[in-house]
Amino acid sequence: MRFHTRKWVKPEDLNANGTLFGGRLLAWIDEEAALYSIIQLENKKVVTKYMSEINFMSSAVEGDIVEIGIEALKFGASSLVLSCEVRNKMTRETIVTVDQIVMVNLGKDGQPLPHNKTKVEFVKDRLANKS
Structure with missing residues (x-):
């Protein structure tokens, strides 16, 4: 698993117990899943369909x-299934795991659109292929 993003836990991210609010963490996960999917599927119109336990x-x-x-x-065909782990950078302790996040690629009409992708691609490889 590649860890792409780091977040600094600030006072506005805390719950009444003084710990990271779960809703804030889920928002960060959803945003990261969307960004990852947009880059992989090369389409800005991607939505979250499902998050497992x-x-x-x-x-x-x-x-x-x-x-x-x-x-x-x-x-x-029009989806990308991801998994997610969030961990504390300093302690390496796992904070949360999500086994499956299903992201759906959409067309201009807002309906699922086949993306014709079959494997993870890295931007540096796409750029090298366009030269």
Whole structure:
């Protein structure tokens, strides 16, 4: 799994217990899944269809740095299935895991659109192929 993004836990990210608010963390995960999918599918119109069970394993407090890892599991006709792990950068302790996040590629009409992708591609490889 590649950890693409780091977030610094700030006071506005905390719940009443003084730990990272789960809703904030889920928003970060959803955004990261969308960004990953947009880059992989080369389309800005991508939406979250489904998130499987979300397993909160530990927490984070103000000042912690968390990193979000995303991995592509499967390419469907118009979808991309991802998994996610968020961990504390300093302790390496897993904060949350999401086994499956299903992202759907959309056309201009807002309907699912086949993306014709079958494997993970890296931007540097796309650029090399266009030269």
